Amino acid sequence: KAGVTQTPRYLIKTRGQQVTLSCSPISGHRSVSWYQQTPGQGLQFLFEYFSETQRNKGNFPGRFSGRQFSNSRSEMNVSTLELGDSALYLCASSFPGQGNEQFFGPGTRLTVL
Amino acid sequence: AQRVTQPEKLLSVFKGAPVELKCNYSYSGSPELFWYVQYSRQRLQLLLRHISRESIKGFTADLNKGETSFHLKKPFAQEEDSAMYYCALSGRGMGRRALTFGSGTRLQVQP
Secondary structure (H helix, E strand, O other): OOOOEEEOOEEEEOOOOOEEEEEEOOOOOOEEEEEEEEOOOEEEEEEEEEOOEEEEEOOOOOOEEEEEOOOOOEEEEEOOOOHHHOEEEEEEEEOOOOOOOOEEOOOEEEEEO | OOEEEOOOOEEEEEOOOOEEEOOEEEOOOOOEEEEEEEOOOOOOEEEEEOOOOOOEOOEEEOOEOOOOEOOEEEOOOOHHHOEEEEEEEEOOHHHOOOOEEOOOEEEEEEO
16 A cells, blocks of 8 residues: 655745645545644644544644545645744544554655745 | 653664663543654654554563553664654544654664
8 A cells, every 4th residue: 555645745935925735645544634843842733634524633823724635635734834834744644443553654844934 | 731751862772782762641541652663764653552562673662550651662672773762642532643742762773
């Protein structure tokens, strides 16, 4: 099976812009979670989607949003970018009943200038 | 609030020496605990979970609810064990896929 894919892999934006990141889960996986990784804060949970519904949300401002499509692909959007949004954004997918194991993608490296 | 603490940023050992990566957590309830590993230029991947009580690549981890710890151990380290190790916690039910990660410990196994 192909692993979790994320596009684009690298992105450079300027403050005030918005960005959309995409995640394609492993075939058959219906849950997609997003994490932000920074040197200062480490890995932090953003949100989780299951069957097109947001089930969990981390402690991030409303500028961070996401959605999931009927084919389980997910996007996350960050509006009004700030310098502090520079990070590696990881997506993970999982299949119900597989012991809560999450399979991670390679990440999208976002740099905000 | 739930929290995972990994007190060591870096652990350096020689090949064949025992390894113990420390993890302490705080959670009001019964959490699920995991160890994730990231080898150089590879993706973050699950190493083991406390529910399975399994040994993977010679690593074991026992959940100690009294000490709220989930330390990762291996009796004899190998060079290929060099990697970044993250302890993670999740709740039950609807919150079980919202992982809280520790800050990670880099394990260096020297020849």
